[in-house]
Amino acid sequence: MVVLAFTGILACPTISNAQIKQRIGIFDSRSVAIAYGNSKFFKSPYPEISAGTKAAREKNDKEIAIIEYQAKLHQAILHDQGFGKGSVNTITDLYKDRITAIARAKNLAAIVSKWEVVYNNPDIELVDITDKIVAFFELSDKIKEGLKEVPDHEPVKDTFFIND
Numbered sequence: 001m002v003v004l005a006f007t008g009i010l011a012c013p014t015i016s017n018a019q020i021k022q023r024i025g026i027f028d029s030r031s032v033a034i035a036y037g038n039s040k041f042f043k044s045p046y047p048e049i050s051a052g053t054k055a056a057r058e059k060n061d062k063e064i065a066i067i068e069y070q071a072k073l074h075q076a077i078l079h080d081q082g083f084g085k086g087s088v089n090t091i092t093d094l095y096k097d098r099i100t101a102i103a104r105a106k107n108l109a110a111i112v113s114k115w116e117v118v119y120n121n122p123d124i125e126l127v128d129i130t131d132k133i134v135a136f137f138e139l140s141d142k143i144k145e146g147l148k149e150v151p152d153h154e155p156v157k158d159t160f161f162i163n164d
Helices: 002-011 029-037 046-058 063-083 089-105 130-137 141-147
Strands: 022-027 110-113 124-128
Touching (some): 022 130, 029 089
Parallel strands (some): 022 110, 022 124
16 A cells, blocks of 8 residues: 555656746835835824924034934935835835735745845746735825836935935
């Protein structure tokens, strides 16, 4: 009986890992940053920064330089996320459960920003899930239309130096 079972296993066609194409989910981090920043879920740090600046000025405190530096740095990070290739992990971390559900539904082995893919083997299928992540943010039609243009533009280099 054991010999018969073993023979049956050998006779079955086997699928090796090389024959199964791995699927990796990718997303455009710029679209995610812009969508999040224009959603009701975005918590602007600027009221807190303004309050801190005002309090420091009233006390004539040397801490004002630190607060102003933090405000500029925060703006530079937002520029890098929205126009460059900056990480949006602070955003995606808020939605890990939902992103995991997308990975399972789409049979994805991993999900990464498309800007983080330095190389991919031809046996790996890249699956763009930007629209699935952006859908979390319940956007207005105007913002949805604007996001359609993002892929038409290359990321801006040196976004940290945009001065506004």
